Amino acid sequence: MSKYVSKNSGNSVEQVQLSELSDNQPQGRALFKSNFEIIKDVRVTLEACVGEAELSVSELYDLKANSIVKLERDAQAPIDLVLDGRIVARGQLVVTGDNFGVCITEILNKDEV
Numbered sequence: 135m136s137k138y139v140s141k142n143s144g145n146s147v148e149q150v151q152l153s154e155l156s157d158n159q160p161q162g163r164a165l166f167k168s169n170f171e172i173i174k175d176v177r178v179t180l181e182a183c184v185g186e187a188e189l190s191v192s193e194l195y196d197l198k199a200n201s202i203v204k205l206e207r208d209a210q211a212p213i214d215l216v217l218d219g220r221i222v223a224r225g226q227l228v229v230t231g232d233n234f235g236v237c238i239t240e241i242l243n244k245d246e247v
Contacts, residue, residue, distance in 0.1 A: 182236050183214040
């Protein structure tokens with residue numbers, strides 16, 4: 135094994151010898167299949183997508199206070215709930231107290247996502 139010394143930090147760096155992986159298939163039970171407890175407290179971000187608009191850079195630069203950007207979605211169309219870039223559910227925009235919310239009307243199957 136070769137050893138290198140970094141001139142900037144004074145830390146030594148060692149070259150590592152890696153062995154080839156075998157073609158064996160994984161065996162045993164799946165890590166998460168039956169143990170939800172492992173991941174149940176992991177935080178994720180669920181986004182509510184009201185719509186989108188396509189603008190040229192010139193139109194973007196022309197935006198000012200009180201400008202209106204028209205979204206490419208009908209006002210009555212459901213809102214998409216997006217998790218990691220995938221639509222997982224749809225619903226209607228609601229107001230709850232001082233906040234917006236989404237009343238879920240449809241949960242998509244994994245085949246539809």
